[in-house]
Every structure is written in C-alpha cells, then in structure tokens.
Amino acid sequence: MSSWNSGLRPITIAILAMGGEGGGVLADWIVAVGEKAGYYAQNTSVAGVAQRTGATVYYVELYPGGEDHEGDVRREPVLSLFPTPGEVDVVIASELMEAGRAIQRGFSTPDRTTLIASTNRVYSMDEKLALGDGRVDSNTLLEAAHAGAKQFIGADFMQLALDAHSVVSASLFGALAGSAALPFGREHFEDAIRTSGKGVETSLAAFASGYEAAQRPAPQPLPAAAPDGGGPVPVTISRRRPIDPAEEAAAAAERRHEELAVRDPTALVGPRLRPHADLVAGQFPPAARSMLLHGVIRTAVFQGPSYTDRYLDRVAQLAALDTGEDQRLTLEGARHVALWMCYQDTIQVAQQKIRRARIEGIREEAKAAPGQLMNVREYLHPQVEEIADTLPTRLGRWVAGSSWFNAVFGKITRNGLVVNTTGIIGFTLLWVMAMFRPLRPRSFRFGREQAAIDSWLERALAVAPADYDLACEIIETQRVLKGYGETHHHGVQSFTRLMGAADQLVGRPDAAQTLVRLRDAALADEDGAALERELDAPAFTA
Amino acid sequence: MAERSFAHEVQKLRAGEGTTFSGEGILAVTKALLQSGVAYVGGYQGAPISHLMDVLGDAHGILEELGVYFENSASEATAAAMLAASVNYPLRGAITFKSTVGTNVASDALANLASGGVRGGALIIVGEDYGEGSSIMQERSHAFAMKSQMWLLDPRPNIDAIVNAVEAGFELSEASNTPVMLELRLRSCHLYGSFTAKDNVRPPMTVKDAVENPSRQLDRIVLPPATFLHEKEKLEDRWPAAVEYIKHRGLNEVFGGDKADVGIIVQGGVYNTLNRAMELLGCSDAFGNTEVPTYVMNVTYPVVDSEILDFCKGKRAVLLVEEGQPDYIEQNLNAILRRAGSQVALHGKDFLPVGGEYTASAVTQGVHAFLSRYLPGVVDGSPALLLPQTDPRSPFAPRVDASVVRTRPPGLCTGCPERPIFSALKLAEKETGKKHHVSADIGCHLFAINEPFNLGATTMGYGLGSAGAAALNSKDADRRTVAVMGDGGFWHNGLTSGVGNAVFNRNDQLLIVVDNAYSAATGGQDVLSSTADNVLRSTKHPIEKAVRGIGVTWAKTVPDTYKIGELRDVFVKALTTKKPGPKVVVAQSECMLNKERREKPERAKALKDGKRVVKERFGVDADTCTGDHACIRVSGCPSLSIMPNPDPMRTDPVATVLDSCVGCGVCGANAHAASLCPSFYRSDLVYNANWRDKALARLRKAWIGLLSANVERRAARYEIEAV
Helix, strand or coil: CCCCCCCCCCCEEEEEEECCHHHHHHHHHHHHHHCCCCCCCCEECCCCHHHHHEECCCCEEEEEEECCCCCCCCCCCCCCCCCCCCCCCCEEEEEEEEHHHHCCCCCCCCCEEEEEEECCCCHHHHHHCCCCCCCCCCCHHHHHHHHCCCCCEEEEHHHHHCCCCCCCCHHHHHHHHHHHCCCCCCHHHHHHHHHHCCCCCHHHHHHHHHEEEECCCCCCCCCCCCCCCCCCCCCCHHHHHCCCCHHHHHHHHHHHHHHHHHHHHHHCCCCCHHHHHHHHHHHHHHHHHHHHHHHHHHHHHHHCCHHHHHHHHHHHHHHHHHCCCCCHHHHHHHHHHHHHHCCCCHHHHHHCCCCCHHHHHHHHCCCCCCCCCEEEEEEEECCHHHHHHHHHHHHHHHHHHHHHHHHHHHCCCCCCCCEEEECCHHHHHHCCCCCCCHHHEEEHHHHHHHHHHHHHHHHHHHHHCCHHHHHHHHHHHHCCCCCCHHHHHHHHHHHHHHHHHHHHCCCCCCHHHHHHHHHHHHCCCCCHHHHHHHHCCCCHHC | CCCCCCCCCHHHHCCCCCCCCEEEHHHHHHHHHHHHCCEEEEEEECCCCHHHHHHHHHHHHHHHHCEEEEEECCCCHHHHHHHHHHCCCCCCEEEEEECCHHHHHHHHHHHHHHHHHHCCEEEEEEEEEECCCCCCCCCCHHHHHHHHHCCCCCCCCHHHHHHHHHHHHHHHHHHHHCCEEEEEEEHHHHHHHEEEEECCCCCCCCCCHCCCCCCCCHHHCCCHHHHHHHHHHHHHHHHHHHHHHHHHHCEEEECCCCCCCCCEEHHHHHHHHHHHHHHHHHCCCCCCCCCCCCEEECCCEECCHHHHHHHHHHCCCCEECCCCCCHHHHHHHHHHHHHCCCEEEECCCCCCCCCCCCCCHHHHHHHHHHHHHHHHHHCCCCCCCHHCCCCCCCCCCCCCCHHHHCCCCCEEEECCCCCCHHHHHHHHHHHHHCCEEEEEEECCCHHHHCCCCCCCCEECCCCCHHHCCCCCCCCCCCHHHHCEEEEHHHHHHHHHHHHHHHHHHCCCEEEEECCCEEEECCCCECCCCCCCCCCCCCCCCCCCHHHCCCCCEEEEEEEECCCHHHHHHHHHHHHCCCCCCEEEEEEEECCCCHHHHHHHHHHHHHHEEEECCCEEEECCCCCCCCCHHHHHHHHHCCCCEECCCCCCCCCCCCCECCCCCCCCCCHHHHHHHHHCCCCEEEEEEEECCCCHHHHHHHHHHHHHHHHHHHHHHHHHHHCCCCC
C-alpha cells in the first residue's frame, strides 16, 4: 500500500504572513474555491497574540471529493493540521523574508513547491533599530527563493495591491490563480472573491494584476560577489537591494549622472556654478566627478558659491595625495566633506522645509488629487543650543550661557512646537529663519564646525602617504556624525573617540581594518557601550 | 463589541436536522451546545477560545429564544463557580476558557465542583494553548483532570468528532455525576470543516425553572464529613460509571484491529497527525485505512484499563503517541500493563520528543523509528524529512543563510495607544535619572519587554502585575518599583490582588493601568470600564473610581496617552512624590485596532455623503532625516520603517512612514517629548473642503508664492531639474 506516494494525497498550501495582512482571508478564499470544485477543504491557523503583527502560518489542505468511501475507516479524508516539511505544494509568502522563513522551515523545497512571494521587504524590528544600516541582504533572500522552490513566482505584490487600493492577500490570490498550481480556473477564484462580498471591486483589480504578474519571470538576484574567503558577505552599498523599484530607478538615475558628469559636467549644475563644474572637469579624476558635482550644488545652496570654492579646495587637498586605483580618497572625500560642510542647523532645516519640491513630494505621498487642499504641520522642538548655534558667535555664547533665556525658552518649547508650513504664520516663520543664511558664517556653530573639518582633513592628509586605507577610513568616519540633539552629541563623542583611536592606530598594519570595526561598534548602539568594549578589547589595546 | 463580529455566521446556528453545517471549530461547538439542550453558558475569553465567547455574545438572540442563559464571566474562577447550578438541578451547563492559565484560575471552584459531583451535565471546554502560536507557559490540562478526577475528552481534530464529543461529554457527565473537560487544541479551534446538523433543543429545565424551585442536598456541599464521602464516591461509583459509559458508547476507537502484532495508541487530538505520518511512511491512506493497529483515545482520562489490555493482547510492542509532558498517560499505561503481567513492550517518549508540540515531522520521525524496529515490512515510504540535514534532498538542507531570516515576534499594532505609554515611561526614567524594576502583566502591554522598549522583568499571570511587585518594596530604597496592569487584568482580579493588596500593605509602588477600553489582547471584548454602549452588559465604570473606592489616595487618569509629554510628567510626579501608598496612573486611549474597525466605515460614509473629512498621516523628510533611527528606537511602530536613502551622497537608510499610518500622532509626540529631530511632519488632506477652507487656501497660496519665489529663484542659479 502506498497511496501517498502514488499521488493519492491532498493539495497542501501554506501561507506565511504577518498578523493583519489578510492571510486568514486568503486561506478562506482558497477553501471556498476548493469546496466549490467539490474538494474536501480544511484550513487551520494559530491565532491569538501571534496575530498582532507577528509572523503567522495559515495552512490549507484540499482533497478531491466525489468518491464513495463506504468501506473505509473514515468517510472523509483525514487531513493534517500542520504543513509537513518537504510535502508542501504551494507556499505563499507576503514578503521576502517570510519566503526565506518558509525555506528555512523546510516548507518550500526545490523538488515540489511553487513558491509565490511578494518581493517587497517589511523590515524586522532589529533591521530598523540600527544606528546605521541594519538591513539584511535582500539579494541573499532572492537567491534562496530561486534555489528553494521548484517554481518561484515573485513580484512586488504589495505594490500591486496598493495600486489597486486593496490588500496584499488579493494580489497574492491572483498570483495563485495565475501560477496554475491549483487545478481550478480563474473564474472560480474570482467567484470566491465575489461571494465573500467585501471590497469586491478593489480585490478583483488587485487579483487581476497579481494574476498577470504571475505570468512574468521573477526577478533574478545579482551575480554573486567575488569570493571573499568565506567571510561575511561584503556590504557593497550601492548594489545590494536590486528589487526595490524606487531604488532601482535611483540607481539608474545615478548611473546617468555619473556618465554626464564626465561627458558634460556643466549640464548638471545651475548657471552660477558652471565655473565650478569646469574646475571639477579639469582638476579632478573622473571617478569622483559625479559626487563632486552633487557636493558643489549642495554647498552652494547651503551657503553660496564661495563656500563651494572652499569645498573644492578641501577635496583638492585629498585628490593631490590620492594614489589609489579607484580614487577612493577623492570620491569619499567629495561625499563626506560636503555632508559635513552642509551640517543640519536651524537655517538649513528651515530652508529644506519651505522648498516647493518638498511640498509637492508630500502631496504625492498623501495621494492628494490635483487642487485638493492639504496642510503640512512640522513637529519641531528647537533646543536652546540650536538657537545659540545659529546666532552670531558672541550673542550665541551669551544665549547658551544665560540661565534666564534657558528657563524661558525651555518653558515655551518643553512640549514642542507644531508649525503649519502651509499656513501664513508658519511659513513666514520658517522663511525668516531661512533668511538668516547670510549671517551663518558669523555664527557660533559655523566656526566650530570649520575648525573640526580642518582638523579631520589634516589627520587624513597626514596619514595618507604612509597608509592610504587608513586615510580613507578616517574620511568615512564622518558617517557617525548624524542626528540632532542628543543623538548628535553621541555622534560627536563617538567621532572624537574614533579619531583618538585612529591616532593610536597609525603605523599598525591592521589600522584601517580596526578603524572600520570600531566605527561599526560606534553605530551598534546609542550609549557607546559597544565602542567602549572594542576600545578595551586586547585586539585594540595590544 | 469584540474585534471580530460573528453576527453573520451565527445565523448558521439555526440550521436544522439534516442540513450541512460548515464553519470554524468554535462555531461548531456552539451549535453542538445548542443541539445538546444546554441551559446556561459562561466563560472567559482568551486564545484559542476567544471566538467561542464572541460567537455566543453575537448569538444572544438565538440563546434567548431557547431560554439559554449566557454570561461573560469576570474570570475563569467565576465561570467555574457558575457550574454550581448543575449540582442540585438537572441543568446542562458549559463554560470555556484558555488553558492551562484559565484552568489554574478556575481550579479552586473546579475542585469543589468535582468533589460534590454534578446532577446536570457540566462541560468545561478548554482551549489547550500549547505549541506553536501559544502565548503562555507550556503545560498540560491533563493534570487538572487527574487531580480533581474530572474526565478529559480529547477528540480527533475533525468537526464531526468535536460536535459528537460535546454531546457525549454531557451524557458522560450525567452518567457519572462528574464534570467533564473537553480539550480543544489550538489548531482545532480554528479548524474549518463541516458536519450534519441536528435541531436545536430547548433545555428541558431552564434556569428560570430552577430559580423558581430551589432545592439543596446537604451531602453535595463540600464540608466534612461529606468530603470523605465524595472521595469514596469518586472511586467506587463515579469512576466505574464513567468507564462503563465510555465502553458502552465506544468513545475510544480501534482501527486495523488484528493486522499486525504491534500497535499504536494515540490521543484523539493527535490522530490526524499520526495518520499523516503513516501515510508518508506508506502504511495508511487518506481515509485512515491503516496497516498498523491503532487505538484512538478520544477520552484520555480516565484510561479504560480493559480496553488497553484488550488492545495490547498478543502484541509484541505498542507505541504511545502522547503530546506534552509529564508523560501522565505513559505512566498510567505502564502501571496497567505491569499489574496485569503483560509482556508487551511499551514505547513512547523514548521514540518521540519528550516535550513540545507533536508536529507532522516529530511524529513521522518517531513512528518511523518504532516501525523500523518492530514492523519494517509495512514501511513503504521514505519522506524527505527523514533525510539528514546534510543530504541536499532534505527539506532542511541549508538553502538560506540563517542570518538573513530574523525573528518577527508579535508587537504593538500600528497606532497602538500603549506605545506612547512606554515611550513616556522611558522618558520619565531619563528625566529622573533612575532605572526601575518593572513588573509586567499579561496583555498586549507585555510586548514592551521586547525592542525597542525593553521594559518589564517578570509576568506572574493575568492581573498580577501589581502583586508581582509586592516584595520589591523598601522604605530605604531611593526609588520605587513600577507595576503595569491592563484593564482586562485589573477587572479579572488585579483590583483586589494588586491594588487592594498594595493599599493594605502600604506598598509604595507606581501602578500603571493601561485602560484601552477593551480586553484587547483576547480580541477586543468589553470590560466594566469599556466606554462603548453594550446592550447586554453594564459598562462605563471608571477604573480610577474603583481604586479610590478601595483606598488609593494618589490616583490620576490621563485621558489621552498620545500626549507623551503630559504622561511623562505624570510619571515623573508619581515616581518622585513623597506621598505614601500606591500611586496609580490610569493611562487611557482606545485600542487602535478596534477604533479603526469602528471608525473606518464611519469615515467612508461621511466621505460619500459629501461631509468635510480630514485624513491625517505622518511623514519623514528624507532630506532632514540623518538616518540615525532614534525615532524607531523610542517607538517601534510597524508603520514607522526605513527606506533606501534617496540622496545619492548618503548611504544609510532613512526613516519613512508607510501608507499603513493611521495618524495617531505618536511620531510627532515623540519628536517633541524626546527632542528627536525636525524631520517629522503631519499631512492633513482635506476632502470636501468648505468655503472657508477654500478662501484661506487662496490667501495662503498668494502669500507663500510671494515668499517662496526668491527662495526658488536663488536655488535655480545652482540647481537643475532632475536629469
């Protein structure tokens, strides 16, 4: 007797979703399709708090009906309540990491399973928490999805659902119908949606786009990175997550920018910056030009063309010492010098808030119809020291030191301010703040930042001839300077300690590598404990 | 009103004789109760039987027609005590709760009930919350059945079998004057299937009849000397009567009788998994035609000695498939077989996992090992799951790097009003400069123990958050202990076990009562302090009034938890005040899951009717965000996420607000209270704008256009349109 192996077995379907994504509705639809076609259908899930945003598995079995089972122990098939690893015909995953989970748990296997997965990412909490970039490599997940299924149907079913004003369960149901993994016609699936009677039109629209997407090949992972001695996959930031359409478009735009930066750099800047663009073309290596042109615009908008001169002078010092094949010191210098020079002070934030393009972007995000009224309210919490930073140095010092000003200002802003940027008062307020720009060079913070930038550059320039890699890493350490208020304080502290460590590392063969490790530690937590541990570890002190 | 409405499904409960009834296990159980002529029902919600309570609530019309009394009990103890109505009167009663936690709470009443015995059938439907998806400690309800000598039904996971078990349960209870427990495993409760219905039966005696004809029997009351008589009755009368009924009705089943000289004994609830394992191994089929003799224990307590001995007669070896630990049944069978001098080899936990859920994998591996040893001839299949992980054909062969599959534990929903409570507590700790011991409770608020809040050290049971902090109370300490309790736990027992205890013992703790207007974690059922009008129940009893009523003098209600700054200030006061006794903060805001369910249709209707509607959502300026994610670390909202940095110069992902945002305001409040960053904004999209909106908009457009012209003109000298 071998009825299972000879094919007398149910069709098995596992759905991996997060609570609230409609996995239960999807399972109900599948049951309805099966029952209508005369199948025995069973459907189970685990419920309860697991459904509060957590990962949940729904499981359906369908067994063909129509035969009489008078002589059998059971009149109806005995169906299982658990997906059995290696025996699941269809796995539906609402998101790419859940597809990875289905493979890890043995539900999706290359000998049997049709894996239908939405390729979008819903980041897990620990991916989101990191101070830097904590995202896992989607490419690895995509590779696994191809390797871990007999047939992989992948598309951004979440986006398809959103486009149809529906939920992901509807587009995935369409993909299931489109995959032809079940022996039922499209109209049976659509009937199930109609019978359920809720949001029928939008569900059917999402179903249709899911159905069509299932006919197209799933996205392919990027070719594997060069072998790296079996260590952790190197983080190549620009080429990591190819499947986010927004990111893909941005990458394409950036490639165009890089190409134009070499061919016709003046086309990439406004009329006032053409001389600067010519300078970039004439005096800097091609690899860094695209980044430099970004920096040229940014520094000019931040302060003015003479500030851009200062920017190019600074990067030129690095370029003069750049002996690297890929001009990394110049490229990263172009990036980080600009980012630091355009630090986020009150004037800069006010300017960013009142730009027309910004409001247009928000309208798009809110899906505002043309002409529809929309208000935008900012949640601001200016700190005394931020105000002091913006004022001319002497006044700034006085304000920062004044207990009277601190008390009054603290009282007003303790619970923050809400500013309506789309209103007359709110906009004018922000506009006035942005108009402080010409005074910025005389401000408290400006002097401080320029001195810090110069000392950072001097440090990099000093080590560059002897240890090129360390110089590059010193430049990239600017990355820890982020955030506002306390987060920024913490960043400055980390930066200072890292620069101190860099001084100690000079001359060591592993100096650059060690600095990278220390920088990662600085970005690992908010209280500096990880950095502390690394600095105390024998690997550093030895 | 509960999170899920069964108003539509309950109409199925009217199904009459011979019609096919399709639905979830829970709905089928309700139908079975009505078919059995139940007179009263009670219980306490909790997964996996929450929906049973919700179905009953939504079915109140049908229940009233049949004269069935239904109560949302205050606790499982209340529900169990309710069964007292079946002691003196021939009333069939059923109660339900989550087990083992609910059974723990109920066990005082259950022990008393079981001692005196019952006249009318008493059925305790326990949702066995064990294995994947469980939210509680891993224990078995079996122990309660044994200690109080109540019978335990464990039907096959099949809708028909479950319905039959309900009916048989009442009969067994009446035949043996003993309360009967019906165990439904987690997945069985949510099992979808069908059965052939019977007519509903009006109870032959209703609660009204009993009230109007009071009667008592002194020897049924649990007070010596009757208690000694009860124990004797249990052993000499009730147990044999139960065994007789089980045998007579054939509640346990034997399949494949004499097909081999080895056999398998299985709990009913695990039968489907066993059959699947045998299908995979080629010794059974989808219709249960097994090659290996199988004894299915649909009643797992008491064990019927004679059936075991009959089944084992002439067999060399028997495998017992018993889920969970301790191995009560295996011990029991060993005693039966030893006493009878049987030579059969009994296997169980030596081939199968000692603890944990018996999944298809676990059972297949165990049964394969057993059959390979005793009956290799019947094994005619080699499922891939038996292959070693190193074999590339194994389903567990590593195909995905473990580091890219992160855990995804449950957490607070988008817009949850409990999130700002914990943000505020973190901020209050920052302000006072002191970390506190936090005693947590059961409920959604327990998710605060995880990232990003990391608040909470222990949880001792529902409503015991305050009691769990009782000992950590020192006059000499420089700070006080913090306890958390939900409104569900508060009314369940926390008012007396926690607040009353703290008042009486002059405990100095800060107690935060999370008042979200529902018993939210169990599915949004109403409690005494719920603010909704409920046609069946009395609501709107404020928690602050209750705590003041039992002697708390420092109590504050914060009616809007989203005002993080205000809440933080209240916490700071409560943590620093010199006033003795417990400090109680009632933090109020409606559960967002339920609020959205309520308001979404209302909004849609207003929109359709042309009324002015403002749709709010939050957003993050990618330019202003520096990608430090401090906002995520104080919030953890599912709709506050990250996205690739749109700025080609910067590499770290920036924060972003997903379309699922419900505009609760926590992001903005956190940006304020934690002085985060200026990146957050709220967009208010106006639908069906009125003339004032329009006039104001024209004015604004003119003024803003004027001011921004020079800003844009200046930028245009430097920038170009996107390439």
